[in-house]
Amino acid sequence: MSNVSQPVCRTVERVTKPLLKWAGGKTQLLADIIPKIPKKYGRYIEPFFGGGAVFFAVCPEGGIIADSNPELVNLYRAVAEDVDGVIAQLFHYENTEEFFYVVRSLDWAKLPEVEAAARTIFLNKTCFNGLYRVNKSGQFNVPFGRYKNPKIVDVETLKLASELLSKTTIICGDYKNVLRENAQSGDFIFVDPPYLPVSAYSDFKRYTKEQFYEEDHVELAAEVQRLHELGCHVILTNSNHPLVHEQYRNFTVEVVKTKRHISCNGKGRAGEDIIVTIPPKPRFNLRLVPAPLLPQALQYPSTRYMGSKNKLLTELWAVASQFSFDTAIDLFSGSGVVGYMLKSHGKAVVSNDYMVMSTTFAKAMIENNSMTLSKDEALALLEPKNPVDHFVETKFHGLYFSDDDNRLIDILRANIKAIKNSYKRAIAMSALIRACLKKRPRGIFTYVGHRYDDGRKDLLMTFHAQFLEAVDRVNAAVFDNGQKNKARNGDAMTLQSRESGLVYIDPPYYSPLSDNEYVRRYHFVEGLARDWEGVEIQEHTVTKKFKSYPTPFSSRKGAVEAFDALFRRFRESVLVVSYSSNSQPTLDEMVVIMAKYKRHVEVVPVDYKYSFGNQKHKVGDNNNNVCEYFFVGYQR
Numbered sequence: 132m133s134n135v136s137q138p139v140c141r142t143v144e145r146v147t148k149p150l151l152k153w154a155g156g157k158t159q160l161l162a163d164i165i166p167k168i169p170k171k172y173g174r175y176i177e178p179f180f181g182g183g184a185v186f187f188a189v190c191p192e193g194g195i196i197a198d199s200n201p202e203l204v205n206l207y208r209a210v211a212e213d214v215d216g217v218i219a220q221l222f223h224y225e226n227t228e229e230f231f232y233v234v235r236s237l238d239w240a241k242l243p244e245v246e247a248a249a250r251t252i253f254l255n256k257t258c259f260n261g262l263y264r265v266n267k268s269g270q271f272n273v274p275f276g277r278y279k280n281p282k283i284v285d286v287e288t289l290k291l292a293s294e295l296l297s298k299t300t301i302i303c304g305d306y307k308n309v310l311r312e313n314a315q316s317g318d319f320i321f322v323d324p325p326y327l328p329v330s331a332y333s334d335f336k337r338y339t340k341e342q343f344y345e346e347d348h349v350e351l352a353a354e355v356q357r358l359h360e361l362g363c364h365v366i367l368t369n370s371n372h373p374l375v376h377e378q379y380r381n382f383t384v385e386v387v388k389t390k391r392h393i394s395c396n397g398k399g400r401a402g403e404d405i406i407v408t409i410p411p412k413p414r415f416n417l418r419l420v421p422a423p424l425l426p427q428a429l430q431y432p433s434t435r436y437m438g439s440k441n442k443l444l445t446e447l448w449a450v451a452s453q454f455s456f457d458t459a460i461d462l463f464s465g466s467g468v469v470g471y472m473l474k475s476h477g478k479a480v481v482s483n484d485y486m487v488m489s490t491t492f493a494k495a496m497i498e499n500n501s502m503t504l505s506k507d508e509a510l511a512l513l514e515p516k517n518p519v520d521h522f523v524e525t526k527f528h529g530l531y532f533s534d535d536d537n538r539l540i541d542i543l544r545a546n547i548k549a550i551k552n553s554y555k556r557a558i559a560m561s562a563l564i565r566a567c568l569k570k571r572p573r574g575i576f577t578y579v580g581h582r583y584d585d586g587r588k589d590l591l592m593t594f595h596a597q598f599l600e601a602v603d604r605v606n607a608a609v610f611d612n613g614q615k616n617k618a619r620n621g622d623a624m625t626l627q628s629r630e631s632g633l634v635y636i637d638p639p640y641y642s643p644l645s646d647n648e649y650v651r652r653y654h655f656v657e658g659l660a661r662d663w664e665g666v667e668i669q670e671h672t673v674t675k676k677f678k679s680y681p682t683p684f685s686s687r688k689g690a691v692e693a694f695d696a697l698f699r700r701f702r703e704s705v706l707v708v709s710y711s712s713n714s715q716p717t718l719d720e721m722v723v724i725m726a727k728y729k730r731h732v733e734v735v736p737v738d739y740k741y742s743f744g745n746q747k748h749k750v751g752d753n754n755n756n757v758c759e760y761f762f763v764g765y766q767r
Contacts, residue, residue, distance in 0.1 A: 147190055147291045150210065150252065152261025153182025157323060157368065160404060161188050163387050164321075167408050169364050170730050173317035178306035179324050180207075186321070190295055197302035197309040200263075202239050202251055204303035207296055209248035214293035220249030221284040231257055231275045238270075256281045307354055316362030316411070324351055327372040345374055352378035355409055359719075362411040371403035379407045383691075383723045410722045410732075419735065422452040427475040431496065432561075432604040434568055436466035436653075440637060440709060443759065444472050446737050447707070450761050451633060452476075454705045458632030462623045462697070465649075467492040469635055471608070478633075479614035483626055485680055486649060488564055488660040493618035494557035500611035502554035504562075509602040512559055513595060517545040522663070527675060530579045531571060531655060536594040540567070543598065544659065558609075562601035564656045569597050576655040579673055624683065624696060631703040639682060640714040641690045650679040687715045694724050698764065702728035706764035721762055729764030736760055 149156065157164060164185055175191030177183065180198040198204055209217055224230065235254060239247040255261055258273040266272045302309055306324075314320060325343040348369075358365050359382075369375045371386050389404045424445055433441060440447060447469065451459075459478040461470035467489060470482035474497050482493035523544070524537040532540070543563050550556040568574045572583035572590060584590055589597070619626065623638070639649065650657060654676040658666065666677040683689035694716065698706060706729065710721060718734065725732045737759040 147187040147295055148285075148288045149182045149184050149187050150206070150288065150292055151182045151255045153184070154260070154262050155323070155326060156182040157184040158182075159389060160368065160387065160406070161185065163385070163406055164366060164368070165189070167366055167406065167727065169319060169726060172319035172364055173315060174313075174319070176310070176314060176318055176320045177323070178309045178320070179322060181323065183207075185323075187292065187295070191319075192298060193300075195300045195302065195309070195313050197304055197306065199303070199305055201303050202247070203263075204301060205239070205244055206248040206251045207301050209244045210289060210293050211296035211299070211301065213245050214289050216245040217248050217252070218284060218286055218289055220246050221252060224249070224253045224283055226257055226278070226281055226283065228275045228277070235271055253283055256283050306351075310354060310358065314358055314361060314363055317364075319364045320358060320366075322351070322355065322365060322367040324348070324367075324369065326370040327374060328370070348374060349378065355379075359409050360412045364411055365407075365409035367407040367409065369405050369407070371405050375405050375407070379409070381717060381719055382410075383408045383720055408723045410719060410726055412719070419446055419449040419737075420453055422449045424448055424472065425475050427610055428472040430475075430608045430610075431468050431471045432565060432601065432608060434466050434565060434574070436568075436574075439466040439468055441466070441468045443709070443737060444468065446735075447635075447709075447761070448472060448476070450707060450735055450763060451635075451705075454633060454765065456632040456705060458628075458630045460626070460628060460632070460634045460701075460704075462626065462634060462636050463638050464489050464493055465637065467497060469637065470497050473633075473635070474612050474614070474616055475610075477612055477614065480616045481619060481626075481628070482617070483619040483621060483623055485620070485622055485682070486653070486657055486660075487620055488653065488657045490618050490620035491557050491560050491564065491660050495554065495561040495605055496608045498616045498618040499554040499557065499609055500616070501609065502552065502558070503606040503609050504555050504558045504602055506599075506602075508555070509559070509562070509599055512543055512546040513539065513598065515542050515545075517549050519545045526668070527655070530675065531576060532567075532594070536570065539594050539598075540659075544662065548662070558602065558605050560660060561605050562598055564659055565601040565604070566594060566597035567656050567659065569601070570594055575652040576674060576676070577652055624693065628701070628704075633705045633707060634697075634701040635707050635709075636697060637709040638690075638693070639684045640711050641684050641687060648679045651676060691716050691720065691724065694721065695727070698725050698728045706762070708762040708764075710760050710762060712758040712760065718760065725762055725764045730766050731764065733763045734760055735763060 149158070161184060165188060168189065175186065175189060175194035176196075177186050177194070178197045180186070180196045180203070183196065186194065186196060196207065224234065231254070234250055235258075237250060239250055242250065254271060254273070255263070257276055257278060259276045262273045264271070264273050300313075306322075310320070324347075327345065327348060355365055355367060367379070376384060385406045385408070387404050387406060389402050422445075428444060428448075431441075451473070457479060458481075459470070459473040460481045460483065461467075461473065462483050464470050464482040464484040467482060470480045470493060474480045480497055482490075482497045484490055484493070519541050521538075521541055523540045524534065527537060528534070540563070543559070547556055547559045547563065550559060569589040569592075572581055572585065592600075628634075654674070658677065663677075668675050668677050683693035694708075706725065708721070708725075710718075712718070716724065722732050722734065
């Protein structure tokens with residue numbers, strides 16, 4: 132989505148305060164609301180203005196404020212046009228009960244605009260709790276507040292407010308008309324409607340005699356959706372009511388604790404508000420600029436690894452190449468193909484993954500710049516020369532491979548452990564893992580036996596030949612890009628980096644329709660990489676798997692919190708996130724989260740589809756197509 136170039140700027144040097152005490156005012160929520168406002172936008176629009184706490188805190192230039200309360204609108208217009216006249220009138224008012232009721236009895240609509248504005252301020256400062264309430268005849272009927280020394284005339288606040296309001300469009304009207312006549316793509320709109328539910332002390336009666344019921348909130352939600360599709364940034368507040376959750380379920384909804392200053396019951400003064408953040412509907416402005424991959428990038432050994440981005444490398448580089456960066460982090464490296472591609476383009480790469488097998492690939496072909504395993508060394512590994520524990524031959528007998536293959540795997544394990552050079556050891560283990568994946572129908576370990584054997588060439592080759600071919604492929608992938616690259620095994624949530632560059636994030640996609648447990652699919656080869664150290668095999672399972680590693684991406688809530696934490700941590704870098712259309716958080720929610728830390732957020736759709744075969748509604752045809760997106764966050 133593109134941001135309007137006009138920046139948010141203050142029109143006054145000092146912070147401006149609201150002119151009125153206001154029931155339902157947002158002063159206590161400013162710390163929660165202000166950080167959610169985008170850094171840049173077109174115009175500030177607030178259609179339910181009330182006390183205007185957010186407006187006066189932000190001090191936007193050229194804003195539009197509106198309210199359906201004509202007395203309130205008169206106040207702001209009078210302060211904007213003749214603040215000295217309003218101040219002069221206020222000096223005539225006295226904080227006495229008798230004087231209060233005399234002023235209250237006046238009909239503001241029959242007074243000069245400046246005098247009517249002063250009356251509104253006086254009554255607000257001296258009435259009970261600053262409450263604005265009118266009777267059926269439209270007459271103000273809040274009792275005297277009995278305050279000893281209310282600040283009726285705040286000259287500095289009025290002067291500052293006048294300076295700001297004089298550069299603001301002030302409208303009296305229904306919110307729908309205001310928004311439909313003024314809102315444009317790129318504008319920021321703060322929506323603070325009368326709260327749900329209707330009650331004796333609710334905000335429904337705080338403006339005029341008009342009521343705002345549940346059906347009105349449904350209409351408001353439809354208008355907010357229109358603003359979203361128009362390309363506006365919207366923040367909406369309301370009470371923590373089920374209807375609000377229902378209407379805004381596709382956006383980010385945050386519940387915050389608040390204090391209710393107006394309540395007939397002291398026990399009812401604690402409450403919960405909701406802040407809904409609605410981003411502009413993504414506009415696909417960042418394009419896939421043709422940027423051919425270097426030949427070296429194609430040397431990475433292919434696998435059938437779940438979620439591998441091997442087929443998306445050209446599109447990914449087309450996005451990444453539009454930015455200038457020297458360092459790159461592949462945060463969830465998986466097969467390692469993206470980190471390797473970035474290395475081939477001369478970037479200093481940190482390849483991270485919580486699975487040891489993935490780190491082994493990265494150690495062999497990304498961190499390693501020169502070391503290879505000779506043909507003689509590879510052949511020697513196939514011969515028994517170190518003590519063999521027969522672990523695979525015994526533990527996994529009859530499950531995945533033949534007895535001869537299991538025996539050879541144990542021989543290779545023993546000999547690989549004895550290799551002193553860490554890069555040669557990584558090459559050999561990568562080759563062993565690749566051989567196991569190639570010799571396994573579908574390349575996964577979620578079932579036993581060979582019922583998916585389709586006669587592929589890989590399945591017909593001997594394990595001996597598969598291993599030697601894998602060594603050749605890994606050796607061919609080793610090259611020096613002139614940079615110091617790093618393979619890291621660890622939790623992505625703990626990776627720290629002081630350098631700004633590009634961070635590529637391809638996490639396990641959370642979806643209620645499919646699982647994202649890599650360990651469940653690859654426990655056997657992950658066990659090889661770890662030599663089954665630090666894991667407990669679940670003996671009761673047919674596949675002899677071990678427990679999956681904990682990850683925040685195993686739940687929707689966890690994924691939301693994890694993305695927020697990662698985007699915050701790497702906010703100084705270009706962020707590129709791979710994501711699929713059936714994942715959660717939703718596309719809109721992802722934009723909201725990233726926009727908290729990035730001035731520009733683009734969503735690039737990729738013309739690519741892949742399938743998952745384990746969704747309940749698709750079991751049998753294995754044809755559940757989903758689309759891929761790149762979320763790109765940057766500051767320039």
